[in-house]
Amino acid sequence: MHNTGHRKDKIIIVSAPSGAGKSTVVKHLMSAGLGLEFSVSVTSRLMREGEVNGREYYFITSDEFRDKIANHELLEWQEVYSGSYYGTLKSEVDRIHYNGHVPIFDLDVVGGLNVKKMYGEKALALFIQPPSVEVLEQRLRSRKSDSEENLRKRLDKAAWELAFAPKFDKILVNGVLEIALKNAENVVRNFLDGAETF
Numbered sequence: 783m784h785n786t787g788h789r790k791d792k793i794i795i796v797s798a799p800s801g802a803g804k805s806t807v808v809k810h811l812m813s814a815g816l817g818l819e820f821s822v823s824v825t826s827r828l829m830r831e832g833e834v835n836g837r838e839y840y841f842i843t844s845d846e847f848r849d850k851i852a853n854h855e856l857l858e859w860q861e862v863y864s865g866s867y868y869g870t871l872k873s874e875v876d877r878i879h880y881n882g883h884v885p886i887f888d889l890d891v892v893g894g895l896n897v898k899k900m901y902g903e904k905a906l907a908l909f910i911q912p913p914s915v916e917v918l919e920q921r922l923r924s925r926k927s928d929s930e931e932n933l934r935k936r937l938d939k940a941a942w943e944l945a946f947a948p949k950f951d952k953i954l955v956n957g958v959l960e961i962a963l964k965n966a967e968n969v970v971r972n973f974l975d976g977a978e979t980f
């Protein structure tokens with residue numbers, strides 16, 4: 783099916799400020815026939831309307847989260863927003879590799895760069911950049927998934943997160959959606975096909 787050498791050792795990391803379009807890009811990549819499978823993280827944050835336990839995240843309590851850290855079940859973890867913990871399960875990565883797929887991770891900028899360091903050349907670290915902070919705010923507001931307080935937390939963090947962009951393998955500006963999705967797909971396909979530049 784995929785005769786691209788060592789593609790199964792590879793991983794895809796996608797990072798961005800909240801609202802930049804990371805979920806939208808990740809969903810598209812997963813439906814593009816690239817053999818990717820989403821690595822479902824654990825989180826202690828509350829479930830949003832429309833989310834399903836085990837699909838977007840495994841929703842657990844802070845105590846359960848602490849147990850997973852203590853039991854070394856996490857590849858990495860971060861307190862992305864104060865009081866909200868997020869972590870990558872080692873078991874997810876194993877499960878996805880066992881399925882013969884390439885894991886795709888949706889990680890905050892710090893977690894993304896940490897995992898890139900662990901996997902080196904085997905990882906493609908993508909940064910999704912909004913056209914501007916103003917557009918980012920509009921998108922977060924139109925998504926209507928966060929309280930005003932949560933929205934402020936996310937916007938306050940965005941400027942700091944944007945400064946990490948140059949450390950990633952590739953920056954994808956998410957302006958016109960169809961163009962951004964096509965670019966994302968091409969970059970991932972080239973990486974999985976073993977191209978030197980993507």
Ligand code: ADP
Nearest residue numbers: 800801802803804805806921925956957958959
């Ligand atoms: P993230 O996962 O980075 O927090 P989402 O993928 O949820 O961001 O996108 C935030 C909001 O912006 C969603 O309502 C989404 O439908 C919308 N959106 C994403 N990309 C674009 C785009 N290029 N143009 C307009 N709206 C977009």
Ligand code: 5GP
Nearest residue numbers: 800823859860862868869870888889890893
């Ligand atoms: P949200 O609450 O909007 O779903 O996600 C908040 C942030 O947490 C996003 O930037 C997302 O990429 C990040 N995130 C989700 N899962 C993980 C994880 O397992 N580890 C890290 N480091 N960040 C994560």
